[in-house]
Amino acid sequence: MTSAWPWITLALLGAYHGLSPGMGWLFAVALGLQEKSGKAVLRALVPIAIGHAASVGLAVGLLAAGKASIPSGILPWITGGVLVGFGVFKLVRPRHPRWVGMRVNMRDLVVWSFLMATAHGAGLMLLPVFVLGEDNPAPCHGPACHDAAGISLSSPGGYLAAISLHTLAMLLVSALVALVVYYKVGLAMLRRAWFDLDRVWAGALILAGVLGLLL
């Protein structure tokens, strides 16, 4: 049975990552405020998205390597176990990369975003989708996409399409939040609305792991 659910889930997780101030939109807003320019906000988000994609790509690459070398029945248990373990670790020890600096260039932003996404396990969170949804090709309608519809989530093209979709959703939501904060609501909302997403995030990692194990 095929369905669009893995692709929708990957996009929704991208949106969720985009909402988190720690994944980059807040840094983009700060750089915009420093330069007094809305364009600077958007300019910062592209390298941040690239760093995020690289981190997700690393996790997916590890999964692909695992698929090639580990018996297929065991892999869901390994990914589920890693996710639950990492989630518990993040709950117990919610530490952050020690990055010190506002004066950053494009390369710095890519590296910073890669570090933040990796330290938070952004890519790990997606692994159950790849494990459970590997038989589902990209949804496509109409005659023009006859070939594209064949992209399987477990093929190299499928991995690339999935990471791109996740990153695009992350970028769009980051940009939306960053621009609304920069132009409309202002930073005072941080004090009221900045929930401890790290703990929600750790919970999401554990949930993803458990779902991966049960389904």
Add this chain to the structure above:
Amino acid sequence: MPFRPDPTFYPSPRMAMDAPRERLAYVTAPDANAVLGRPDPLRDGLATVDLDPRSPTYGQIIALAEVPNYGDELHHSGWNACSAALCPYAPHPHVERRYLMLPALRSSRIYVFDTKPDPKNPKLVRTIEAEEIAKRTGYSRPHTLHCGPDGIYVSALGNPEGDGPGGIFVLDCESFDVLGRWELDRGPQHLHYDFWWHLGHDTLISSEWGTPKMIEAGVNPDLLLGKKYGHRLHIWDLRRRKHLQALDIGDEHQMALELRPAHDPTKAYGFMGVVVSVADLSASVWLWYREGERWAIKKVITIPAEPASADQLPPLLKGFGAVPPLVTDINLSLDDKYLYVSCWGTGELRQYDVSDPHDPKLVGSVHIGGIARRTPHPRSGGPLTGAPQMVEVSRDGKRIYFTSALYTTWDEQFYPDGLKGWMVKVDAKEGGGISLDPEFFVDFGPRRAHQIRLEGGDASSDSFCYP
């Protein structure tokens, strides 16, 4: 750990100005007898002063938490976490401004007080011993402490033997583990005193006093007249932890102490207080600022010495026939508009309008205490020893509190007949001008009073990453 950011964290200095009024002050209250080997030694304490005008104990010390040792010389203090936790590149706003860290300038311990269960009665919960700091950093005599985006930064005057170089070390803001030395390349920097930063420009600045051996027994007249105390400002790359530039203000200026960078992180300037000029005993305030790719410094305020007869002067000053102003502390309001300058020698607190930082204007002044003047407070019951020293400005900029004591052995030289420990308050008027609150006078009894920290933050406790 809270689920939302600590309510005392503010993204910008402007927003911090709208914070609720402070209700408590935490004041370090060192004892002199233990340091000087005199009878009746006491343990140093952390005094809690009630600042809530609706409270029946307003303007009184409502708690005094003693530390377990003698002769520590509690001096400055700072919070484990503050508004810098909102910085976008290391965001972790779900820590709490809860622990007040008290470096002891003589014993080199750092005492950690928990203010949360009962803010009116902080409790000592941890002591970081001098040996641990020495072993992990090679430093001793911790002085200034700032909560940074990625940890607690502490300046230290020298090594355990009392020599230089002084520098900065870092503590974890939750475990209080000593993480190690901060600087990777100190360049020509040797003497150390204060430090702070321009977070928006990845720049740290530091100043110079003297090594522990140069200051602990008192002002050394030979070193002073030999121009051996510090007179440079150092510019550092905060990210790469390396020295970039030394700005020398000339060796007739001795003791380049307090640093107050603009709070707005987009601005790149700040003020440095200099205690004394050996040329004419004047004190001065200097402005550092960005000039293209480099940093520059210039004198923007000079405060002359006041003539006095020899019988009004301590032995150290008798030959000069004048009282030096001795600018020992400065403080900048959160809107970067008013600079407060303590003249610990002449007994004056000055208010300057620094809207144009290159051209400060004196807009307010009060006199209290002083080496020769001894100006009384309405509630002091007579002439007063000590003078404006550590000065702290409320977040809204409307109330300024200050204390009387500098450093035990130096207090003795300038006030040899005894220095009274007290804390007073002035009110700032809209548009400039200050007046002494005639009702507010906190008597510290046998102890002295040094740095003030206001509950929830003040004008020298937080740094901001957003304008």
